[in-house]
Amino acid sequence: MRCFFLIAAVLDFRGRKAGVLMSKNSYWLIIAIAGLGWVISSRISAGPSALADAGSSLKGEVKFEGTPPKGTRIDMSADPLCAKTHPTPITTEDVVVGASGGLANVVVYVSDGLTSRNFQPPQEAAVFTQKGCQYKPHVLAMQANQKLEVVNDDETTHNIHPSPANNREWNMTQPHGAPLEQTFAREEIAIPVKCNVHPWMRGYIAVFKHPYFAVTDKDGKFEVKDLPPGTYTISAWQEKLGTQTQKITIGTGESKSLDFSFKQ
């Protein structure tokens, strides 16, 4: 709304520079402002459905080259309620490679090419669960201002403590079953999340302004649906191995395939 005033001020200034402000000039001024306001407001309410094209699909696989690193064993003995959920100790999840070399937990997203407009966040909440004293999913991707629902499925009490660089930092304790809802207002790839009570717990939440993202599954596979036609830069972010980018052009209703490959 601020730019509305600014534009009015600029038009006013120009009008005054031209000489005495005649009533005819101010009539055109009002029309111009109204027209501008209509255009702005119509853009604000535009959702992806107004301009997206149903049916396009960007699929692919993210692979890990070379021998997958062994995770470090996690010792949960400090909290017996955690230890008993894993009779065999689990390992850290910073690089998780599937049976056929697929790299899990990679966030694939559009980083450039979308004309800037506002996307409404989806109504359903993104869910981040604490189970077995681990975060599930290990990496969550969601939209800015989308509801984040945090669930504690463990008997023990956790605190959930994101450490954002571009969003407000908060830190909430959550006993078993207690509801917790939060949100992130700004795009950030990605926010590390920890639990101070259980220091081995580590997760990430990637927050996007737009809905064109996906997280690779345990086989490294992803699909980004309903991308509008255009040329885009697609990025793939992994918590330890960094970010890679590729350019792609996708047409109306087209299915395209895109692969990424990370190595140590």
Added chain:
Amino acid sequence: MRIVSWKKTGMHLLMLGTLLAFVQTAHAIPAFARKYGLPCSACHEAWPMLNNFGQTFKDNGYQLGNGRDAPIYQEPSYWPIMFRATPFWHRENNNRQAVDVVAGNPSSGQVESSVTSSGFDLSGVDLITAGTIYNNISFFVQPFIGSNSITLSQAWARLDNLAGSRWLNLKMGKFELDEPISQERQLILNNTGGVYYNYFFTPPGDKNFFQGIGLPQLGVELLGHSGDDSTRYSVAVVSNSNGQTGLPSNQAYDVYANFNQSFETPWFGRQQVGAYGYVGESPTFFQTSGGSPIPGTGMGNRSFYRLGAYGHWFVNKFDFYTFYLHGSDNVFLGNGVAANQPSSLPIGAVGPVWNGGFIEGHYNPTPRLIFTGRYELNRMSRQANPGIRADSGNLDSWTIGYRWYPIMSPRAGLAWTQEYSRVTNAGAAPLSGKDDTHDSYLMGFDFDF
């Protein structure tokens, strides 16, 4: 008479410019700032002058009260010691001094002449170690290293916050009295303006052992203050010795008290008012042995007092002290006559009475620059005997100066100062009985490490 020549001004500016070219932040260390990481300007309006935060810190026993005060929380390498040295250039002038007509020939007669001297000089080094020995036990030791002697300016220990109360703090040793404005921490260094005359004034003909409230005294002091130092009181009981050890005077005790209250006013900030008084007894003669007085056996004690009121006013970046003193010495003290020989008093002898005061203003645009101006005066209202000129002892003194602090960090401090002071003593010219004027010009550095 010349104040500062334009040539000199140009030279000073050149020196200033050269100094600026070489300024860089230091990483060496002075005491309290280093201990807490605060800058000098947090406690000092412009060091050495304290602001309210610094005065509160001092009244608290050099403790911030944040749980980090006791030495046990400091690194072992931290040592609460600092030194202060002031090398400077100055020019002194006395406009009516008795001088032999022919230099080297005392029988050639004398005339009154203007006498000038100038050159580089050094103030000596103040070595100060101060702080806390433990929670609520503070100390302050200040030897002064002069050119050929070391004297102990102050040395005291203090039990702070007795019974957990900030209204009870007991100081013992040799200490500066809780003066309205501190003589030790004033901003002017030169010979003429570097003293508050009212703190040291003795009337003409007066032989009072007491030399003024400006000298550190030996005794005990009870001080109390509110949490933000808006209310303060101080009561000291001291020996009548001017701070000299070895019991030189009598066996009586003098009392000094000071009380002040400050208010926060809308728009203008803090304003403070206060009142003080020093009441004592000085000896008028001593027991003798073989005609020589035996120190400490002072007898024939006669009383004297100094009392007055003051204010500290703030307007934006200006602040002013207004100070008033009323002094009175007993007739025997005023005429230097032993109390056991009243017949030796001159006819018409009375106790001298005088009134004095000063107004000192500061302009402090940034924490690194302060301008000072002062006007001080003293007027005798009653001389000790009719033989003394009515205006003898009257004086007027003016001072102007500034201090600039190019380096001010929690590690070290450096000030550049220029100041000019002048004092006129009524009728003090030795031959003509005219007014005698001294003036001093000083410029130099003040190092604080």
Added chain:
Amino acid sequence: MHTIRLSHLAVVLVSLMSMTASAQESHIDKLTGNAKHGKALYQRYCIFCHGTDGDGRGESAPYLNPKPRDFTKAVFKCRSTPSGSLPLDSDLYDTITRGIHASGMPSWKPLLKQERADLVAYIKTFSSSFQEEKPGEPVVIPAEPPSSPESVKRGADLFQSMNCWACHGKDGRGHGPSAATLTDNQGNPITPFDFTSGRSFKCGETDRDMFRDLVTGLDGTPMPSFVGAMSADQRWDVVHYIRTLSDSKKHSVAKNDASGQ
């Protein structure tokens, strides 16, 4: 001759004012602080720890532990607003007045009330968050029920089930199993509070302050908010239990206590 449309002028003025007004001022009770005055005060008192840019990188900062607050992040420990929210002006004012115990932040009570309000106004200018967001609703602290052995026992059980011991240790000394891994939001190691020390807490020393800390959490540190985790009565129970961990009579909150170790 130009005809200046009052409406247009008003529009420009109003938009300018709305952009600048709240950022340059603070409001605490009847006081209005001004950031321009606060800047001069900041340069006298605060700059060597908190830095010229308010980022906590003053000249003394490398030698201080804990590190001075980075105002540019607008994350503050001592607030009366929910976790993740900006503090109220009065929260910043209280922190300046009280200082933070066992840290380099002294109590600035000797400064005038107006001066402290001016400092709050200036500190808010270091982060654009104060212009873009509003602080959350302040915590309502209900009346404290009296302590009792039952309340203390319930508090002890909650200390266990809420996993307070994981950081603060079973004895409350601050050496729980997680303690060595804890860092603040700048990545510096941070130790949990030692409840046995009898020291003042960081954000005030009364039971009400402790209750409030449990609700708001100490943002920027590992200490979370327990607002959804416990009811008000349960929080009072925890407060009562924690009081028993230290010999609190030794360090009662006497008005005259100047040095409070």
